[in-house]
Amino acid sequence: MEPLVRVEWDGPVAGLTLNRPARHNSLVPELLAELLDALADLRRRPDVRALVLQAEGRSFSTGGDVRRFYEQGDGVYEYASGLVGQLNRAVQALLDFPVPVVAAVHGIVTGGSLGFVLAADVVLVAPEASFTPWYNVVGFSPDGGWTALLPALIGPRRAAEVLLRNLTISAREAVEWGLASRVVPAEEVRAEAWRVAAEIARLQPGSVRRTRRLLRAAWGDVAARLETEHGEFCAQIVTDEAREGMRRFLGEG
Known part of the structure; x- marks a missing residue:
């Protein structure tokens, strides 16, 4: 079995590659567990001086796998709580990572996968890259930092219009x-x-760490805001609206 998250090296630079291309690197517990394990292992390595985050296939990542949510039936609350909890921990682990994170983004980014982009320090995008929430179409509530982190980067008015109208942000x-x-x-x-x-990675590591820490201080209590998203997501996922939205989105029945 191919790993769902592949670890690569080039000297002091480590790379993490999302590797579920047949499903557009959509987020499932198994992938997020591998990502969390890889981040924890790399965090303990003193030889890591920078981290690259990238993805295989046509899309960077399309967020939570809607079919997996739909298949949970009456167990969807427990599944959603676990999945969004994992996602929040992954976003927080990237934010707290001891060295800078550089994201290489291509193709589509939708749903909670935006959190990986938001948590990176340098974000390079291919011309066809795009970012779309999809929450109000499927009937979900925003997660992955769409409300917790995005407004601080693009402004609250822009973030509100993107989310409420389900607009696509181009590269x-x-x-x-x-x-x-x-x-x-x-x-x-x-x-x-x-x-x-x-x-x-060639620059002075102590200076780089302190610079990153000072830049991150402006984010404030991200964990609390992500936890609020978590609660709202779980409350919405059990509604008839969400169930019907998933059914329509998947073309079921």
Whole structure:
């Protein structure tokens, strides 16, 4: 079995690759468990000086696997609580990671997977990359930092309109609004992420750590805001609206 999260190395730079391409790297407990384990292992390694986050396949990640949610039936609350709890821990682990995180983003990013992008320090996007919430279409409540982190980056009014109207943020808009660092040609985005990470890894590690810590201080109590998202997601997932929304989204019945 191929790992759902692949760990790679290039000198002092470690790479984590989401590796569920047949399902667009959608989030399931198994993938998030592997991601959390990999982050915990790398955190203990003093030789890691920078981290690259990337993905295989056509999409970076399409958020929670709606079919998995739908298949839970009466157990959907417990499943959702566990999954969003894992996602929150992964986002927090990236935010708290001791070295900078560089994300190479291509294709579609939807739902809670945006949290991985929000938690990165440098975000390089391919021209076709896009970011769409989908919550109000499927009947879910936002998770992964769409309300906890995104407004601080792009502004509360923009975040509100994107979420309430289910708008797509293009790669160009992501850079202009502050969600991403810059657009890189699709065939170069991963190599450029590794190059940037290697450049950071050559700098003075203590200075880099303190800089990152000072920049992160402005986020405030992210954990509490993510936990609020967690509670609202679980409350919404058990409604008839969510059940019907999932059924329509999947084309069931």
